[in-house]
Amino acid sequence: MRSMKKQAGVSILGLLAVGVLIIFVAYLGMKLVPVYMNNMKIANALEDVAEEASIDKMSRRDISNRLEARFDTDFIKHVNVHEDLIQTKEDGVTELRLDYATEVEVMGNLNAIIYFENASYF
Numbered sequence: 577m578r579s580m581k582k583q584a585g586v587s588i589l590g591l592l593a594v595g596v597l598i599i600f601v602a603y604l605g606m607k608l609v610p611v612y613m614n615n616m617k618i619a620n621a622l623e624d625v626a627e628e629a630s631i632d633k634m635s636r637r638d639i640s641n642r643l644e645a646r647f648d649t650d651f652i653k654h655v656n657v658h659e660d661l662i663q664t665k666e667d668g669v670t671e672l673r674l675d676y677a678t679e680v681e682v683m684g685n686l687n688a689i690i691y692f693e694n695a696s697y698f
Contacts, residue, residue, distance in 0.1 A: 607680055611690055614652055618674060619694045621646040626672055626696035636663050639672065654678040672696045 586594075625631065625642050634642070644657045655676050662673040674694045679687050 604682065607682055608688065608690070611654075611678055611680055614654065614678075615692045615694070617650045617652050618647070618655060618692070621650065621652070622672055622674055622694050622696045626698045631698055632670070636661070639663065643674075670698050672698075 621643060625639060625646065628642075631639070640657045640661050643661065646652075647655065647657065655674065657674070660674055660676045662671075662675070664671045664673070672695065675692065677689055677691045679689050681687050
């Protein structure tokens, strides 16, 4: 019997604390993963538009319209292409940059603001 008292294990409170922590991390993942997947779609759309053969002849408005059509097709939210798209040309290299922030409600009045920077060169 004496050896049973020396044995130690996880108490019910310790097990409960670990369970709550795992549930909270899973909840955060369910809230934040869709935002990051949305950003991956944006990065892919930006790359695809930059790889088009006629991109050099397009105006900023044409590029914005092409991206907006792609975003509509892919159900991309949180981005206003006409305001957020930045096009710069330097030393013969054109950069398309799409920087934006999105706010995600985590719970109650606790929100997460996530900033994304996407760029493509051609």
